[in-house]
Amino acid sequence: MNFKEQLTRFPILETVAKAAAELGVEAYIIGGFVRDLILSRASKDIDVVSVGNGIELAERVAARLGPDVFVSIYKNFGTAQIRQCDLEIEFVGARKESYRTDSRKPAVEDGTLSDDQNRRDFTINAMGISLNKDTFGELVDPFEGVRDLKRKIIRTPLEPEITFSDDPLRMMRAIRFASQLNFDIEPDTFDAIIKMKERIGIVSAERISDELNKIILSPTPSYGFKLLYHAGILAIMFPEMIELLGVETIDGKGHKDNFYHTLQVLDNVAQHTDDLWLRWAAILHDIAKPATKKFDKKVGWSFHNHEEVGARMVPVIFRRMKLPLNEKMRFVKKLVRLHLRPIVLSKEEITDSAMRRLLVEAGEDIEALMKLCRADITSKNPDKVKRFLHNFDLVEQKLKDLEERDKLRNFQPVITGEIIMETFGLKPAKEVGIIKEIVREAILEGIIPNEYEPAFAYMVHEGEKLGLSVQSTGTTFE
Incomplete structure (x- = not known):
């Protein structure tokens, strides 16, 4: 099998070939790029193995490409990298590896092409393509990687x-x-x-x-x-996920297998988005069900408050798994905590108050939350799924109408703590928080609009009910 024609799409490989010839060394493309070339998959990473010094080859390639080409050298690993035309080309010398039982970091020594292919993880990643003058484009496939690609098999080259x-x-x-x-x-x-x-x-x-x-x-x-x-x-x-597995039955009443339900939700989400963290929210949305599972003879199984308990588990899992403890984690935590809210709304008569609260709490993540909730509708009964999805359509339209009217996505009450303290002549105190929460709830309930004059009047009225006296009209805050 010869890939000479396909390699012409990547002019830099001809440059590598010429540089290797100048140095008098053999060079080969090895690994994922070869695999993806055969599978007709796009790949931007090219691994070049030199039967010699990989760093020297990289420097010679850069010299041929011109003064603006930069070589990143990693001496500890014996590798070098060049970025060119959206490609990342990594150079390494052919090597032989040996391992200690207590470490996955190998002892490395110079080796042959065969040694380098022997150390590869799978047959489909051990194939090479020659960049040498007499054999340019020829496949080197000692472990029948092409056959395994055709059979769709993952297999190791050695034992x-x-x-x-x-x-x-x-x-x-x-x-x-x-x-x-x-x-x-x-x-x-x-x-x-x-x-x-x-x-x-x-x-x-x-x-x-x-x-x-x-x-x-x-x-x-x-x-x-x-x-x-x-x-x-x-x-x-990931032991928490294993705990989701299985169905417990008491008095003939069972619950769904939350492990396979979670996987179905994950696949459902994957059909609509490549967002890694939304997929993580799908994985963790029911993670606290084992911890909250209870059986009642009258109602059967319940998982009360699993969304709140699950949200508290998110940082613990992220920390242990060394996942980012930043806005990505907070996004997953929020979606886990809120994932039942739209589902509940789809089962009940929809009120503006409940919608406002959902919009305020979800903020900019409302679309992601709705994707998760749609994915969470799993049933073997297609009519039931269709009915729930129809109700979701109503919820989403109501949310859209309410957002357009009230602009609640980044909701902040117009009455701040500073306005309350100025108006009633207060220093920071619990009364400030009480009044602020009263005004916030009134806005969310639709009692008053989120506009300064009606909200200020309402604040004064509620403050006076608490025995406070107006010290300032608060006009400086308009």
Whole structure:
């Protein structure tokens, strides 16, 4: 198989070939770029292996490209990188690796092309394409990676137990590639993952979460989660999710399996958005159901307050998994806390007051919340799903009309604490907070508009009921 014609679409590869010839070394493209080229998938990352010094090759390539090309050199890793025309080309010398049992960081020494291909994680990532003059574009495929691509199989080049023992992160990567490509994991390879699963404990939480996020972003993320579950890795890295699994039945009354329900919600969300954090909200929306599960002989199973308990669990899970503790976490926490609100509204007569409160609390995240709630409607009864979605249409239209009329998305009452203190001659005190909350509730209930004059008059009236006297008209705040 020769890829000479396809490589002409990437002029920089001809430059690499010429630079390698000048240095008298062999050079090959290896890894994901080759795999994606065969699969006709777009790829911006090119790994070039030099049977020699990779950094020297990168510097020679840069010299041929001109003075404006910058080489990033990582001496500790023996690699260098060039960015060119939206491509990232990484250069490394061919190497041989050996591992200690307590670390996934290998001892590295210079090696041959064969040594370099042997150390690769999977057959589909071990293929190479020659950049050498006499064999330019020829495929080097010692482990039948092309065959595995055609069969849609993830398989290790060497014994899988050795591969996963050397670098346990490869177990996550196997599942990630299977989920991204919709491939199967070859039985012996998957059996080795099950056997070696405890080795995942030597991998940092950051690297595990990075692979997990890629699984979450795959087209059908539930597939990756099911593989993680059956391999036994999910129980180690994400025990809270395993607790969702199973159905308990008492007096003939059972509840839905919240593990598979969560995966269905995640897949539903994935059909409509690539937003990683909205997908995380889908994963965590029912995470507190095991902690809040109760059985009542009259009403059956309940999960009272699971949305509030779940919201409190979000930072704990994010912190342990080394996910960002910033606005991304706060977004997920908010959606977990609010995810029942639109569903409740769709079952009841919709009031402007309830709608205002939802708009105020959701703010700019109202569309994301509604996507999550639509995804949360799962049932084997299509008529039931259709009925709920119709009610959701009514809720969304009502929200849209109310937002256009009252502009509540970034709601702030016109009456501030400073106005209250100035008006009644108060210093910071509990009365200020009481009056502020009274005015806020009146606006949300629709008793008064969020406009200065009616809100000020209402504030004065409520303050006088508390025994306060007006000291200032507050006109300076208009």
